[in-house]
Amino acid sequence: MKNLSRRRFLKASGAAATAGAALIGSGLANAQERAAPGATTLPYPREAITRAGALEDNVPVPFNYPDAESFCQIIKTGHPVPGGIGPDGDIVAFSTQCTHNGCPLSYDKEARTFKCGCHFSIFDPEMAGQMVDGQSTENLPRILLEHDTADDSLYAVAVEGLIYGRQCNLL
Ligand code: FES
Incomplete structure (x- = not known):
């Protein structure tokens, strides 16, 4: 019985090692290797979001970054x-999962703020995602962007702040 438990343990360890090896082969692993110890702004894969010229004033556009489970919006x-x-100098992007309990935020065009319908937290995208009212105590995580002037593309390149529900800013 003891040997069986040990065998199961070794089998599970082998599976974990295989999963780790797959991760090391990804670009994400490279990003993790480049992260400075203790850094709060960590490198992520560079992903094209849209073109600056395609954005309209005060009309946010949703996207996912750094993965499909992370909901964000970019706004001019x-x-x-x-x-x-x-x-x-007027394009910014944020995670739109509330930093209180993770509810989805909606944009109020009149107030020009992101609002949470769960417990009424309000965040200001024009003040770097600052929490201005409600139950939350954290600002919105900011999606760091780059603008390629050659073709007007906007890229997401990193996350500043902790996305709700995650223990660290690496995937
Ligand atoms: S989940 Fe948004 S205020 Fe509670």
């Missing part, structure tokens, strides 16, 4: 804002 505010990029 129409005037320069902290952290804004693009020709007018």
Whole structure:
């Protein structure tokens, strides 16, 4: 019986090692290797989101980053804002999972804020995702963007802040 338990343990260990080897082969593993110890802004895969010229003022566009389970929105505010990029310094992006309990946020065009319908937290995309009201105590994680002036593409390149439900900012 003891030997059987040991065999099961070794089998499970082997499966974990195989999974780890698969991860090491991915670009994500490379990103993890490049992460400085203790860093809060960690490298992620660079992913094309849209073109700056395709965005309309005050109309957010949803996307997923750094994976399909992580919901975000990119928005052109129409005037320069902290952290804004693009020709007018007015394009920013955030995780749109509430930092209180993870509910999905919706954008209020009139108030120009992201709002949570669960417990009414409010976040300001024009102030770097600052939490301005409600139950949450954390600002929205910011999706760091790059603008390629050659073809007007916008890329997501990293996450600043902890996405709700994750224990660290690596996948
Ligand atoms: S989940 Fe958003 S305020 Fe509670």
